[in-house]
Amino acid sequence: MPGSFRTYHDLTDADRSGLPEQIGAQRARVAARLAGVRRVVAVMSGKGGVGKSFVAAGAARALAQSGRATGVLDADFAGPTAARLLGARGARLRVAGDAVVPAPGADGVVVISMGQLLEDGRPLAFRGPGGADHVWREALEAAALREFLADVAWGALDVLFVDLPPGIARFTELVEILPAPPQVLTVTIPTPEARDAVRRALRAARERGGTLLGVVENMVGGPLAGSAGDELAAEFGIPLLARLPFHPPAAAWQALAARLGGAP
Amino acid sequence: MKFLCIECDRQMAFEERRLPGDGTLAVAFRCPACGRAVALLANPFETQLVSSLGVVIGGRTVPPQPLETVRGMVATGKDDAFADAAERAAAPGPRWSPEAEERLARVPGFVRGMVKRIYADYAREHGIAEITPAVMDTARAALGLEEM
Numbered sequence: 001m002p003g004s005f006r007t008y009h010d011l012t013d014a015d016r017s018g019l020p021e022q023i024g025a026q027r028a029r030v031a032a033r034l035a036g037v038r039r040v041v042a043v044m045s046g047k048g049g050v051g052k053s054f055v056a057a058g059a060a061r062a063l064a065q066s067g068r069a070t071g072v073l074d075a076d077f078a079g080p081t082a083a084r085l086l087g088a089r090g091a092r093l094r095v096a097g098d099a100v101v102p103a104p105g106a107d108g109v110v111v112i113s114m115g116q117l118l119e120d121g122r123p124l125a126f127r128g129p130g131g132a133d134h135v136w137r138e139a140l141e142a143a144a145l146r147e148f149l150a151d152v153a154w155g156a157l158d159v160l161f162v163d164l165p166p167g168i169a170r171f172t173e174l175v176e177i178l179p180a181p182p183q184v185l186t187v188t189i190p191t192p193e194a195r196d197a198v199r200r201a202l203r204a205a206r207e208r209g210g211t212l213l214g215v216v217e218n219m220v221g222g223p224l225a226g227s228a229g230d231e232l233a234a235e236f237g238i239p240l241l242a243r244l245p246f247h248p249p250a251a252a253w254q255a256l257a258a259r260l261g262g263a264p
Numbered sequence: 265m266k267f268l269c270i271e272c273d274r275q276m277a278f279e280e281r282r283l284p285g286d287g288t289l290a291v292a293f294r295c296p297a298c299g300r301a302v303a304l305l306a307n308p309f310e311t312q313l314v315s316s317l318g319v320v321i322g323g324r325t326v327p328p329q330p331l332e333t334v335r336g337m338v339a340t341g342k343d344d345a346f347a348d349a350a351e352r353a354a355a356p357g358p359r360w361s362p363e364a365e366e367r368l369a370r371v372p373g374f375v376r377g378m379v380k381r382i383y384a385d386y387a388r389e390h391g392i393a394e395i396t397p398a399v400m401d402t403a404r405a406a407l408g409l410e411e412m
Contacts, residue, residue, distance in 0.1 A: 005270045016278040017265050022319040029328070092347040095377065100330045100346075117374070122340040128315075129287055129308035139316035143333040146318070151330040 029150040031179040033099070036156040037071075040182040041260070042174055042210065046201030047194045048166035051218040051244075052076075052187045056163040057085035057109075058248065059185070062257035064107040068158035071102060073148050074113035075174070076165040077124050077141050083113035091116060099153035112152050114144070142173045149177060159260070161185075168204040181209035185241070185260070188228045189219045195228035202236055214241040216256065221245045265321065267302060269295035276302065281322040282405070287311055291321055325407045326382060335375045343373025358387040359394040367397055382407065 034040065043056040056072055064070045074082035083089040086105030093116060094101045102110035114124060126133065126140050154160060162182065164170045175181050184205045188198040198215075206212060215236075217229030220243045233240040242256040267276040276293035279301065283289060287308035294301040304321075306314070314321060318333045335341070360368070371379050386403040387395050 006268060006273070008266055011266045011268060011275045013266075013275040013277075015266050016323045017319075017321050018323055019265070019317075019319050019321075022324065023317070026318060092344060094347045095330055095381075098327070098330060117334065117338065117341050117345045119340050119342040125339045126337045127339045128312040128337070132309060135309075136312050136316040139313070140333065140337055143316060143318045143337075147331045147334055151328075151332075 037160045042162045042182040044164040045187045046197035050189045053081045056161045060109045061107045062253035071110040071160045073162045077114045080113045080115035083115040175208045184210040190226035212238045214239040216242045218244045267293040272297035341374030357384045361396045364395045
């Protein structure tokens with residue numbers, strides 16, 4: 001037996017597995033599928049419970065009402081709500097050729113959500129050997145995000161909202177999967193606690209190349225005290241796009257849509 | 265992933281991949297010079313890590329199916345989430361023997377439509393008029409399908 005041997009890059013014959021090429025093909029598939037989508041807007045917040053999905057659905061409906069083709073990708077796999085908010089939760093998904101057709105929801109907004117796929121009341125769980133789910137759960141959820149982008153027939157859209165879960169991990173995955181960093185719509189509530197959490201998310205989004213469209217302050221006018229929207233807007237030099245009360249009137253959504261629709 | 269036959273100083277060639285259905289993976293490589301073969305045997309954890317990336321050791325033998333990782337890996341999907349199973353049944357294509365239908369019925373509904381589509385495409389490509397359990401076994405080995 002020789003005392004030394006060649007290593008990976010010394011071998012020049014093709015690697016039939018071609019794992020880097022397979023990853024490259026996955027990315028190319030995402031880019032091809034989104035070729036007809038004019039803008040991808042990530043709806044995010046560093047804080048849970050601020051109404052990201054509510055804002056994403058309301059903004060999507062208002063844009064659709066103004067004549068823009070709009071879609072929502074619910075990337076909150078553990079707590080999917082977008083399909084219910086858009087009235088498309090019970091729809092069976094049709095497979096056509098190499099893609100799944102997203103279900104049409106309220107006002108014609110097309111939507112894909114884990115909420116359409118999971119058994120009622122059951123959490124998202126993956127197959128595999130037990131005892132180490134945490135090791136691959138992140139990778140599997142990233143794969144689900146990639147497939148929701150690449151394997152859904154989004155067609156020609158003016159705006160595709162990606163409704164993200166709290167935190168910044170899914171945003172990081174999104175940036176790595178997309179051909180270019182998305183635009184970012186940030187949602188907060190008025191409190192200082194929310195402000196601090198959302199500040200971190202805004203910084204992370206900017207550092208990763210996201211274009212910050214502005215802040216929506218949600219749940220205004222109730223018991224939640226503070227001015228997180230104004231403070232974050234001033235700190236990051238971005239517009240405060242809307243102050244939404246607990247029950248926003250149609251005019252509030254239309255105003256938000258007008259401001260979003262005018263963004264480049 | 266590459267394998268080197270140290271004695272011959274030659275890169276070994278991929279020969280076969282097997283997914284025995286117990287969560288493990290076996291891949292055989294052979295030295296083109298001396299003919300010696302070795303097998304890579306991955307445990308369920310290692311196999312799962314590779315599957316999580318949506319890549320296939322040994323390369324793809326079938327084109328990616330829509331939402332294949334979601335449909336293949338989600339354990340709590342509802343049976344009637346997708347309409348493709350019913351649509352495929354109505355579409356012209358190879359016949360399914362009663363035994364093959366029975367075997368297919370044991371596949372979880374969430375992924376059944378996708379599995380049926382893969383077998384039907386395999387049969388079509390190979391000029392097979394009727395899908396039987398034997399055809400399913402052959403296709404499974406040829407395509408490297410686990411638990412399908």
